[in-house]
Amino acid sequence: MKYVIEKNEILVSSISAWTPGLAKKCNLVGNNQPPQSLPFDLGEGATLRAVRTVRVNPNPYQYVVDDGGALVRDEWVITQSLQDKTVEQIAAQKRDKVNAEAARRIEDIAPLWKQVRGSERAIELIEIKNARSWSTVESNEATFLRQKRHEIEAIRQRSNFLISLSDRDLANTDIFDDGNWSTP
Secondary structure (H helix, E strand, O other), X not given: OEEEEEXXXXXXXXXXXXXXHHHHHOOOOOOOOOOOOOOEEEEXXXXXXXXXXXXXXXXXXXXXXXXOOEEEOOEEEEEEEEEEOOHHHHHHHHHHHHHHHHHHHHHHHOOHHHHHHHHHHHHHHHHHHHHOXXXXXXXXXXXXXXXXXXXXXXXXXHXXXXXXXXXXXXXXXXXXXXXXXXOO
């Protein structure tokens, strides 16, 4: 719970949890808890009041702005509102997430251990092909590895493309939408 000292509908203290400093301002030194009944008259027109915040739920591309509060009945009520981030801020935020999304998508196609093992096997297959013709199994295996490599390369290209978009275009692009990761 938060508290404030108010006088004539103007704050005379900062919003605070119940602390020894606030207790001292209220002439209630030594009290480990605030008065049970609020608002609490402190004399000379000052009143200790509970603070209530009317919260909002921002999306990742918005800021929460507090209005500073106002006296409503017996409480000091702070109302939050939303403010959109700038296009540049949204684009920077999305650019930071593109590589992580690309890595997640690559991991879905071929987990890291398979990528390493696949690279090792691709080298083995090249060495085998230099020595003799591939068997049907080896040929199928090489085709599979090529397909995975192409899928991974396509994701890397889409990642580079998304990062290179203008701020305005990137801000208007859903980087988690599968459609934005498919090759045009």
